[in-house]
Amino acid sequence: MDSYRLGEFHTFQGGGRQYLYLVPSGAIFALDNLSSAIINRLTEGECGKEELVSHLTGQGFTKSDSEEAIEELSQARAIAAGNGFDEEIQRAPMPFPLQTLVLNVTNQCNLSCQYCYEFGEDRLANPEGKTRFMSEETARAAVDFLLAHSPGRRAVHLTFFGGETLLNFKVVRSTIEYARESARASGKYIDFSLTTNATLLTPEKIEYLAENRVGVTISIDGPKELNDKLRVFSNGQGSYEMIIPKIKELLARHRSRPIAARVTLTSQVADVKRIYRHLKDEIGFHEVGFAPVTTSPVRLYAIGTNGLNDILAQFTELAYEYLDYALRDEDHGFSNVSDTLQELHAGVSKAHPCGAGLGLLGVSPAGELSPCHRFVDSDAHKLGSIFTGLDRSKQSDFLERGHISRKPECHTCWARPVCSGGCYHEAYVRYGDTGQANLHYCDWIRGWTHLCLQIYGEIAARNPKFLDRFDERKAI
Amino acid sequence: MKHLKAINRKARRVEEYIAAQYGDVFALQQGGGPQQPPQPPRPHYPMGCSLVFSPGWEVDATGGTAGLCQPVERDLYDCYISCFWPAQVPDHLNNYPDWTSKCASAVKDWRNIDLVFP
Numbered sequence: 001m002d003s004y005r006l007g008e009f010h011t012f013q014g015g016g017r018q019y020l021y022l023v024p025s026g027a028i029f030a031l032d033n034l035s036s037a038i039i040n041r042l043t044e045g046e047c048g049k050e051e052l053v054s055h056l057t058g059q060g061f062t063k064s065d066s067e068e069a070i071e072e073l074s075q076a077r078a079i080a081a082g083n084g085f086d087e088e089i090q091r092a093p094m095p096f097p098l099q100t101l102v103l104n105v106t107n108q109c110n111l112s113c114q115y116c117y118e119f120g121e122d123r124l125a126n127p128e129g130k131t132r133f134m135s136e137e138t139a140r141a142a143v144d145f146l147l148a149h150s151p152g153r154r155a156v157h158l159t160f161f162g163g164e165t166l167l168n169f170k171v172v173r174s175t176i177e178y179a180r181e182s183a184r185a186s187g188k189y190i191d192f193s194l195t196t197n198a199t200l201l202t203p204e205k206i207e208y209l210a211e212n213r214v215g216v217t218i219s220i221d222g223p224k225e226l227n228d229k230l231r232v233f234s235n236g237q238g239s240y241e242m243i244i245p246k247i248k249e250l251l252a253r254h255r256s257r258p259i260a261a262r263v264t265l266t267s268q269v270a271d272v273k274r275i276y277r278h279l280k281d282e283i284g285f286h287e288v289g290f291a292p293v294t295t296s297p298v299r300l301y302a303i304g305t306n307g308l309n310d311i312l313a314q315f316t317e318l319a320y321e322y323l324d325y326a327l328r329d330e331d332h333g334f335s336n337v338s339d340t341l342q343e344l345h346a347g348v349s350k351a352h353p354c355g356a357g358l359g360l361l362g363v364s365p366a367g368e369l370s371p372c373h374r375f376v377d378s379d380a381h382k383l384g385s386i387f388t389g390l391d392r393s394k395q396s397d398f399l400e401r402g403h404i405s406r407k408p409e410c411h412t413c414w415a416r417p418v419c420s421g422g423c424y425h426e427a428y429v430r431y432g433d434t435g436q437a438n439l440h441y442c443d444w445i446r447g448w449t450h451l452c453l454q455i456y457g458e459i460a461a462r463n464p465k466f467l468d469r470f471d472e473r474k475a476i
Numbered sequence: 477m478k479h480l481k482a483i484n485r486k487a488r489r490v491e492e493y494i495a496a497q498y499g500d501v502f503a504l505q506q507g508g509g510p511q512q513p514p515q516p517p518r519p520h521y522p523m524g525c526s527l528v529f530s531p532g533w534e535v536d537a538t539g540g541t542a543g544l545c546q547p548v549e550r551d552l553y554d555c556y557i558s559c560f561w562p563a564q565v566p567d568h569l570n571n572y573p574d575w576t577s578k579c580a581s582a583v584k585d586w587r588n589i590d591l592v593f594p
Contacts, residue, residue, distance in 0.1 A: 019483065020480075022487075022490075025486055025490060026484075026486045027482070027484065027486040027487035027489070027490045028482075028483040028484040028486070028487050029480040029481060029482060029483060029487050030480070030481040030483055031479070031480065032478075032479045032480075032481075034479050035479040035480055065479075068478060068479065069478075069479040072477050072478065072479050072480050072494075073479075073480065075494045075497070075498055076477075076480055076490055076491075076494065078480075344484060345484050345485060346484070346485050346486065347484045347485050347486020347487065347489070348486075349486070456483075456484075457483075460483050460484075467484075471485070
């Protein structure tokens with residue numbers, strides 16, 4: 001008879017319960033005292049079934065209950081006997097239906113943020129001599145491409161991006177109208193979002209975005225002295241004073257979709273709590289999300305390990321504030337938590353870190369395709385064009401290199417169901433290879449995922465109905 | 477599962493998978509009699525297109541119809557709305573959404589449910 005040993009999982013506590021986060025399935029189970037005793041015993045080492053049962057009966061559990069619990073843990077693959085479960089990780093079915101296109105309607109920008117991945121020192125794009133503004137014809141062809149390559153999907157999504165998106169608002173507008181009609185004709189639902197630096201918002205544009213339920217994300221880095229450190233015009237002048245009245249007007253008028261702030265954290269701008277309080281409480285954003293800057297480690301604004309630890313500590317405080325809100329059935333705007341809880345609730349288990357090159361593609365102003373908006377206008381990452389079609393061999397090369405099975409460093413990590421090696425673009429900037437795991441933030445990802453699992457466990461124990469809203473959020 | 481509680485959506489899927497792989501068939505099992513080992517009570521949902529479980533048709537515990545959980549006329553709705561019994565009734569989704577509009581109470585008003593002539 002084979003011995004039992006532990007399967008692959010991560011344990012965490014929350015609300016007085018013990019939980020298992022199973023790897024690689026991403027399933028979360030709460031343990032009772034008996035199953036917990038089995039896990040504790042096997043943590044000490046392998047053990048045959050008879051010995052295990054007698055250990056449990058010695059603790060006061062009945063024989064039949066013990067055998068039943070061993071069976072359940074084994075069926076759920078939390079414990080294993082014999083060779084265990086070495087199964088090959090599935091490949092995505094190809095051709096994979098598109099869900100989202102990101103249209104870079106221009107590669108021009110009126111700001112000169114130093115850290116920008118499109119214009120900064122670590123840029124991949126080589127836009128010289130290329131189309132600078134997407135034409136209406138190209139945008140329409142992109143819509144047709146999206147609708148034609150999304151078989152089986154009821155809902156598709158179009159995101160407008162830049163450069164500064166609103167520099168080409170005319171095309172945004174005409175594309176939305178065209179896309180809505182085309183989607184209706186092909187029996188699909190389409191929705192829209194855009195990202196902007198807010199400098200070019202006007203009452204008319206705000207009115208249009210609100211009426212058309214366009215999701216808006218504003219890039220802003222916090223209060224004036226923080227935002228203006230790096231988010232500047234080409235003459236060095238900060239952008240804060242110019243954008244705040246426009247953002248307030250947008251927030252007052254546009255109520256049909258939550259308006260999100262997107263903050264880039266750098267070595268100079270890392271006061272997370274202060275930035276959050278300012279953007280959420282003083283300015284009135286519905287959601288605030290933070291992302292550390294993508295950069296090679298030598299830049300002055302790059303965040304080192306200590307900086308990341310400090311950010312995690314601040315994230316932790318805000319995440320517990322989120323928990324307090326959730327226990328009172330209230331929304332909190334710290335979207336890093338809600339995004340992670342969403343994934344944990346679904347139990348995602350990613351073979352690829354994100355949908356880039358799979359269900360999502362970026363489109364350059366000239367109509368060239370790339371894995372996502374961060375690779376637009378980079379010749380090395382071109383995946384064909386909306387006019388000549390997706391280059392399947394390049395796509396498959398990109399996806400194959402990014403597949404979790406090709407990242408041996410990840411194979412012993414319990415956080416791989418949610419991380420899968422992390423952002424392709426970050427990996428390329430750091431290591432020159434989109435398929436490399438982002439080893440510089442492994443500890444950070446594990447720390448963050450563990451924290452969010454604890455928050456999830458607390459909510460599941462103390463206010464489980466709050467989690468229903470994660471069922472609804474991506475219902476389409 | 478008794479000792480593990482599925483918390484997130486994936487865990488519920490794992491649970492369903494396990495039930496399908498290792499679970500028993502409960503359709504016509506009785507059990508619980510003096511000569512048989514007791515079986516834990518489990519819900520039994522018939523396979524098919526039914527979305528609701530509507531007990532109490534046919535006969536009551538005495539073999540009559542007086543003590544049914546639901547009136548026999550209620551079966552009409554189970555054909556019409558929930559697709560429970562494969563009887564030929566007008567379809568409520570596309571062609572006859574108002575077929576039972578004059579029948580507020582199945583027991584009293586069932587005569588108002590008329591034939592249709594497509």
